[in-house]
Amino acid sequence: MARLSRRRPHFTHPTQAIVAGFAAMIIVGTIILMLPISSTDPDGATFVEALFTATSAVCIVGLIVVDTPEFWTTFGEVAIMVMFQVGGFGIMTMGSLFVVLISRRIKLSSRLTAAAETKSLGLGDVRRVVTGVAKVSFLFESATFVILTLRLVIGYDEPLGRAAYVGLFHAVSAFNNSGFSLYSNSLEDFVVDPWITLPVAIAAICGGIGFPVLLELRRQIGNPRNWSLHTKLTVSMTLLLLPLGSGFMMLSEWNNDATMGTLDVPGKILSGFFHGAMPRSTGFNSLDVEQMNEATWLGTDVLMFIGAGSAGTGGGIKVTTFALLFFVIYAEIRGEPRVNIFDRQVSPRVQRQGLTIALLTIALCVGPTVFILLVEDAFPLDRVLFEVISAACTVGLSTGITSELHGGIQVLLVVLMFIGRLGPAVVATALALRQHTRLYELPEGRPIIG
Amino acid sequence: MARLSRRRPHFTHPTQAIVAGFAAMIIVGTIILMLPISSTDPDGATFVEALFTATSAVCIVGLIVVDTPEFWTTFGEVAIMVMFQVGGFGIMTMGSLFVVLISRRIKLSSRLTAAAETKSLGLGDVRRVVTGVAKVSFLFESATFVILTLRLVIGYDEPLGRAAYVGLFHAVSAFNNSGFSLYSNSLEDFVVDPWITLPVAIAAICGGIGFPVLLELRRQIGNPRNWSLHTKLTVSMTLLLLPLGSGFMMLSEWNNDATMGTLDVPGKILSGFFHGAMPRSTGFNSLDVEQMNEATWLGTDVLMFIGAGSAGTGGGIKVTTFALLFFVIYAEIRGEPRVNIFDRQVSPRVQRQGLTIALLTIALCVGPTVFILLVEDAFPLDRVLFEVISAACTVGLSTGITSELHGGIQVLLVVLMFIGRLGPAVVATALALRQHTRLYELPEGRPIIG
Ligand SMILES: [K+]
Ligand SMILES: [K+]
Numbered sequence: 072m073a074r075l076s077r078r079r080p081h082f083t084h085p086t087q088a089i090v091a092g093f094a095a096m097i098i099v100g101t102i103i104l105m106l107p108i109s110s111t112d113p114d115g116a117t118f119v120e121a122l123f124t125a126t127s128a129v130c131i132v133g134l135i136v137v138d139t140p141e142f143w144t145t146f147g148e149v150a151i152m153v154m155f156q157v158g159g160f161g162i163m164t165m166g167s168l169f170v171v172l173i174s175r176r177i178k179l180s181s182r183l184t185a186a187a188e189t190k191s192l193g194l195g196d197v198r199r200v201v202t203g204v205a206k207v208s209f210l211f212e213s214a215t216f217v218i219l220t221l222r223l224v225i226g227y228d229e230p231l232g233r234a235a236y237v238g239l240f241h242a243v244s245a246f247n248n249s250g251f252s253l254y255s256n257s258l259e260d261f262v263v264d265p266w267i268t269l270p271v272a273i274a275a276i277c278g279g280i281g282f283p284v285l286l287e288l289r290r291q292i293g294n295p296r297n298w299s300l301h302t303k304l305t306v307s308m309t310l311l312l313l314p315l316g317s318g319f320m321m322l323s324e325w326n327n328d329a330t331m332g333t334l335d336v337p338g339k340i341l342s343g344f345f346h347g348a349m350p351r352s353t354g355f356n357s358l359d360v361e362q363m364n365e366a367t368w369l370g371t372d373v374l375m376f377i378g379a380g381s382a383g384t385g386g387g388i389k390v391t392t393f394a395l396l397f398f399v400i401y402a403e404i405r406g407e408p409r410v411n412i413f414d415r416q417v418s419p420r421v422q423r424q425g426l427t428i429a430l431l432t433i434a435l436c437v438g439p440t441v442f443i444l445l446v447e448d449a450f451p452l453d454r455v456l457f458e459v460i461s462a463a464c465t466v467g468l469s470t471g472i473t474s475e476l477h478g479g480i481q482v483l484l485v486v487l488m489f490i491g492r493l494g495p496a497v498v499a500t501a502l503a504l505r506q507h508t509r510l511y512e513l514p515e516g517r518p519i520i521g
Numbered sequence: 522m523a524r525l526s527r528r529r530p531h532f533t534h535p536t537q538a539i540v541a542g543f544a545a546m547i548i549v550g551t552i553i554l555m556l557p558i559s560s561t562d563p564d565g566a567t568f569v570e571a572l573f574t575a576t577s578a579v580c581i582v583g584l585i586v587v588d589t590p591e592f593w594t595t596f597g598e599v600a601i602m603v604m605f606q607v608g609g610f611g612i613m614t615m616g617s618l619f620v621v622l623i624s625r626r627i628k629l630s631s632r633l634t635a636a637a638e639t640k641s642l643g644l645g646d647v648r649r650v651v652t653g654v655a656k657v658s659f660l661f662e663s664a665t666f667v668i669l670t671l672r673l674v675i676g677y678d679e680p681l682g683r684a685a686y687v688g689l690f691h692a693v694s695a696f697n698n699s700g701f702s703l704y705s706n707s708l709e710d711f712v713v714d715p716w717i718t719l720p721v722a723i724a725a726i727c728g729g730i731g732f733p734v735l736l737e738l739r740r741q742i743g744n745p746r747n748w749s750l751h752t753k754l755t756v757s758m759t760l761l762l763l764p765l766g767s768g769f770m771m772l773s774e775w776n777n778d779a780t781m782g783t784l785d786v787p788g789k790i791l792s793g794f795f796h797g798a799m800p801r802s803t804g805f806n807s808l809d810v811e812q813m814n815e816a817t818w819l820g821t822d823v824l825m826f827i828g829a830g831s832a833g834t835g836g837g838i839k840v841t842t843f844a845l846l847f848f849v850i851y852a853e854i855r856g857e858p859r860v861n862i863f864d865r866q867v868s869p870r871v872q873r874q875g876l877t878i879a880l881l882t883i884a885l886c887v888g889p890t891v892f893i894l895l896v897e898d899a900f901p902l903d904r905v906l907f908e909v910i911s912a913a914c915t916v917g918l919s920t921g922i923t924s925e926l927h928g929g930i931q932v933l934l935v936v937l938m939f940i941g942r943l944g945p946a947v948v949a950t951a952l953a954l955r956q957h958t959r960l961y962e963l964p965e966g967r968p969i970i971g
Pocket of ligand 1: 131132133248249250352353354465466467
C-alpha cells in the first residue's frame with residue numbers, strides 16, 4: 072500500500088503540504104479576482120481587496136471588504152463560489168483524513184481499520200474519504216439548491232436561470248459554511264421566510280457537524296448507544312447549543328425594533344433560531360447584526376468561539392473541544408483523577424490538546440484585538456473583538472467595520488483567517504505524526520496553582 | 522499532634538470554615554458600616570453600600586460604590602482598614618497553610634517536613650505560618666508607613682498626626698493589595714512623586730508575590746539555583762510582567778493628554794510603571810483610568826486576569842498558573858508528552874488544576890459580563906468587562922461605572938468578589954483533601970479536538 076508521505080516528495084511533512092496547498096489556492100484566487108473581468112470597477116480590484124476576498128472564500132470565512140453583488144461581476148462571483156467550494160471540500164477532506172490517521176475508533180469502514188497500526192494513509196483511504204465527502208457535499212448542496220431555486224421562482228417570481236444561479240450559490244455557500252451571499256444585506260429580505268432560511272440553516276448545520284459524524288449517523292442513526300464518543304458528544308452539544316443560542320438571541324433581541332422587534336412571534340422565533348445557528352461559523356444573517364444589542368454581540372462571540380463540529384466546514388474551537396473542557400473542569404472539581412464522558416475515559420493527552428486549542432484560540436482573539444485597539448482609534452472594543460473572533464473562528468458575521476479598517480489591519484485579518492482555519496489542523500496533524508521521546512525524566516516540581 | 526480538622530468540630534471540611542469565616546467577617550463589617558457613626562450621611566449607609574464596601578474590603582478588592590473619604594467617617598475608614606488588614610492577613614495565611622498542606626517541596630521549614638505524610642496540619646504548623654505572615658506584614662507595612670508619613674510631612678506640609686494616619690492607611694492598603702485610598706482620586710495627586718508611588722508599588726508587589734516566595738527569598742536570595750520551581754516561576758514571571766505591563770502602558774498612553782500625555786518623560790515612566798504594577802490586583806491609580814484608551818483597558822484586563830503570586834494578597838489566576846499554561850501549550854506544540862519547566866516536570870494533575878482555574882475564571886468574567894449587558898443598556902462592553910474582571914480578579918481598578926450600576930448588579934459584583942477571592946483556594950483545598958478512587962476504569966474514548 073503506497074504511503075501518503077511518499078507521494079508528496081517535495082514536502083517533508085504533510086502539514087507543509089496542507090499549508091502550501093491553501094496558500095496556493097489563495098494566491099491563484101487573488102490573481103483571478105484582480106483580473107479586470109472579475110470586478111465591476113474598471114481598474115479592477117486592489118491587491119488587498121482581492122487577497123482579503125480570496126482568503127475569506129478559500130478559508131470559508133465570509134468576511135468581506137467589498138459588497139459581493141455590487142463589486143464583483145458574475146465571473147468574479149463564480150470564482151468566489153469555486154473557491155469556497157474547493158476550500159470547504161479541502162477542509163472537510165483534510166479533517167476526515169486526519170481522523171482516519173489518528174484514530175480508528177471513528178469507524179469509517181472496516182477496510183480502514185486494517186491499516187490501524189501503520190500510522191500512515193493508504194491510497195485507498197484517501198480515495199474513500201474524498202469520494203465520501205464529495206457524495207455528502209453533492210447530496211446536501213443539491214437538495215438545498217432545489218428547494219432554494221423553487222422557492223425563489225414560486226415565492227419571488229425570479230426567472231428560472233437567475234433563481235438557479237442564486238440558489239446554487241447560496242446552497243454551496245451554506246453547506247460549506249462560507250457565508251458569502253449574492254445579496255448585499257445577506258438574507259435579511261428573507262427573515263420571515265422559512266423556505267429560505269430553514270434549508271440554509273439545515274445545510275449549514277449538517278456541513279458544520281462534520282463528515283465522520285454524518286457518516287456514522289447514516290449507518291447508526293437508530294442506535295445511539297453504538298455511536299462513538301465523538302459522535303455522541305457532537306450530536307448532544309449541537310442539540311444543546313442550538314436551542315440555547317436561539318433562546319439567547321430571542322431573549323436579547325425580542326424588543327429591539329432595529330432587529331426582530333417589529334416581527335410577529337413566529338418571525339421572532341425563526342430569526343432567533345437562524346441567528347442561534349449562524350454563529351456556528353456559517354456567517355449568514357437575516358437580522359441586521361450592526362443593530363443588535365451589545366449583549367447579543369458578546370453572546371455571539373461566545374458561540375463563534377465554540378464553533379461547530381470537527382472535520383466539517385465549520386470553525387471555532389469545535390463543540391467537542393468545548394464539551395471536553397467542561398468535563399475536565401467537572402472531573403477536577405469532583406476530585407476525579409480520570410475524565411469520563413458517557414461511558415468512555417479521555418486520556419490526559421487529549422485533554423491537553425483540547426486545552427491547547429482553546430487557549431491558543433483565546434490568544435489569537437485577544438492579542439490582535441489589543442493590537443487593533445492600539446493602532447485604530449475609531450472603533451470600540453465590542454466591534455473589534457466581534458470582527459477578530461469572526462475572522463479567527465472563520466465565521467464571517469460582522470458588525471460592519473471590516474471594510475472600514477485600515478488596509479494593514481485587513482491584512483492582519485487575512486493572517487488571522489488563515490491561522491484560524493489551518494492552525495488547529497496543522498498542529499494536531501503535526502502532533503499525531505511525531506513521537507517525541509526523552510531519554511531521561513526530570514524530577515517533579517509543583518508550582519502552586521490559583 | 523492535634524489535627525486542624527479535629528479542632529473545627531462544627532465544620533465537616535476546612536473549606537466550609539474558610540467560607541464561613543470570610544462570610545462572617547463580611548456580615549460583621551456590613552453591620553459596622555451601617556452604624557450611623559460610620560458614615561457622614563445622617564441616615565447611615567444603605568445595606569447595599571455597606572455590604573459592597575465590606576465585601577470589597579474583606580476580600581481586598583478595592584472597588585467602591587461610595588467615595589471613601591467623603592462618605593465614611595474616620596471611624597468608618599478605620600473599620601475598613603481593619604477589614605482589609607484582617608482579610609489580607611487571612612488570605613495570605615490560608616494560602617500559605619494550603620501550601621504546607623499540599624506540598625512539602627516549598628521548604629517552609631524542616632520541622633514542617635516531618636509531617637509530610639499525614640496530609641493534615643499540626644498546631645505548630647499553623648502557629649508558625651501565622652507568626653511568619655504577621656512578621657512579614659508588620660515589616661513591609663511599617664517600612665511603607667514610615668516612608669509615606671515622612672514624605673507627607675516633608676513634601677506636603679501635612680500635620681504629623683494626619684500624615685501618620687494617611688500613611689498607615691495606605692501602607693496597610695498597599696501591602697494587602699486592597700486598593701482603598703483616603704483620596705477621592707486615589708493617588709492621582711502623587712503621579713510624579715516617586716516617594717509616594719514607589720513605596721506603594723513595592724509594598725504591593727511584595728504583598729502580591731506571596732508569603733512562601735518571600736520566605737524562600739529571604740533564606741536563599743543569593744542562590745537562585747536552589748529555589749523551588751514555584752519561587753523561580755513567580756520571580757521570573759514578576760520580572761517579566763512588570764516591564765512588559767509598564768511598557769505597554771507607556772506605549773498606549775504616551776500621548777494621551779487626559780492621562781500621562783502632559784507629564785514629562787520621567788513622569789511618564791513613573792506613572793507607566795505604576796500602572797503596569799497596579800493591575801497585579803492592587804487597584805490604586807495615579808492616572809485617571811476612565812480617561813485611558815480602550816487598548817489600555819483591554820491590556821489592563823489581561824494583566825488583571827493574570828494577577829499576582831500565589832499565597833499572597835493579590836488575585837487573578839496567578840502568575841504561576843499563567844506560566845504553567847504557557848509551558849503546557851509549548852510542550853503540546855513541540856509534541857512533548859511531559860511538561861518541563863526549568864529542571865522540573867509538572868504532573869498532569871497540576872496541569873489540569875491550572876487549566877481549571879483559568880477556564881473557570883474566564884467563565885466567571887464572561888458570564889456576568891453577558892448578563893450585565895443584557896440587563897443594563899447604558900454601559901458598553903469595554904467598561905462592563907473591565908469592572909467584572911476587576912471584581913472577579915480582586916483588583917479594584919475602575920472605569921467609573923461601579924457606583925452607577927443598579928443595586929442588583931452591585932450585589933452580583935459582591936458575589937463575584939467573594940467567589941473570585943475564595944473560589945480557587947476553596948476548590949484547591951477541597952481537592953487536596955479528597956482522594957476519590959474508582960473501583961473500575963472505563964475504556965478509552967477519543968473525541969476529535971479542534
Ligand atoms: K463562515
Ligand atoms: K485589590
